[in-house]
Amino acid sequence: MLIDSHSHLHFHKDFPDWQEVITRAEAAGVTRQVLIGCEMRDSERAANFVQDKPSLEWVAGVHPHESQQITPENLRSLREMIRLEGDFARWVKRPVAVGEIGLDYFRSPHAPDVQQKGFREQLEIALEFDLPVVVHVRDAFEDAATVLRDSGVKRVVLHCFSGGPEQADWAWSRGFLTSFTGVVTYPKNTVLMDIVRQAPADLYMLETDCPYLAPQVHRGKRNEPAFVREIAEHVAELRGEPLETVAAQTTANAIRFFDLQV
Ligand SMILES: [Zn+2]
Numbered sequence: 001m002l003i004d005s006h007s008h009l010h011f012h013k014d015f016p017d018w019q020e021v022i023t024r025a026e027a028a029g030v031t032r033q034v035l036i037g038c039e040m041r042d043s044e045r046a047a048n049f050v051q052d053k054p055s056l057e058w059v060a061g062v063h064p065h066e067s068q069q070i071t072p073e074n075l076r077s078l079r080e081m082i083r084l085e086g087d088f089a090r091w092v093k094r095p096v097a098v099g100e101i102g103l104d105y106f107r108s109p110h111a112p113d114v115q116q117k118g119f120r121e122q123l124e125i126a127l128e129f130d131l132p133v134v135v136h137v138r139d140a141f142e143d144a145a146t147v148l149r150d151s152g153v154k155r156v157v158l159h160c161f162s163g164g165p166e167q168a169d170w171a172w173s174r175g176f177l178t179s180f181t182g183v184v185t186y187p188k189n190t191v192l193m194d195i196v197r198q199a200p201a202d203l204y205m206l207e208t209d210c211p212y213l214a215p216q217v218h219r220g221k222r223n224e225p226a227f228v229r230e231i232a233e234h235v236a237e238l239r240g241e242p243l244e245t246v247a248a249q250t251t252a253n254a255i256r257f258f259d260l261q262v
Pocket residue numbers: 006008036100209
């Protein structure tokens with residue numbers, strides 16, 4: 001069994017064929033997915049999509065590209081989503097984490113201080129509800145590390161980990177997880193491959209980040225949850241472990257991290 005710990009299967013434009021995508025994932029042994037919200041409406045879409053689907057969970061949050069959405073009204077709405085109150089009382093499944101949130105100095109149109117404020121305010125919500133956080137960091141590691149450290153959050157995954165060895169050590173020494181995408185299959189990525197080899201068995205997960213970041217053999221095409229299997233095979237080869245070991249460890253890690261029902 002494998003879990004796609006970071007999927008955007010609820011992007012309707014990308015996945016009009018989502019039923020077949022789920023079937024293919026199951027055939028590949030990817031029997032659960034965590035769907036990640038990118039902004040308020042998108043989080044709501046993810047929530048609506050998963051409610052009647054036992055193999056899917058959802059995560060609510062505002063990505064640093066959308067920091068303008070961090071208003072008192074939306075923060076209140078985010079809390080209501082988590083509590084399943086008000087407009088969201090029709091749902092039965094709560095989000096399993098807050099995310100994806102973080103800092104992106106590469107592409108976000110928002111200034112660092114605006115992004116940091118949004119990141120901090122959502123970390124407070126995670127703490128308030130004792131939820132883990134799914135963190136997106138790009139070209140902003142030092143500031144993200146400072147905000148995370150100051151916030152006091154303990155349950156953190158650095159999604160699509162793309163940092164260096166010192167940054168990985170920093171995360172693992174705090175009990176934070178790193179999660180690996182199809183990027184580990186790109187031949188030039190030797191630094192990341194070393195990090196995959198060194199990741200502590202209980203501190204890493206696998207994810208597609210689909211529809212983005214397809215593994216090497218599908219590069220340039222739409223990514224989908226079934227491809228977690230190829231990522232797992234590649235990770236197993238790098239670590240010199242059987243595929244079953246990688247599958248069992250990463251599944252156990254995702255179940256523990258998101259506190260999934262089994
Ligand atoms: Zn994502």
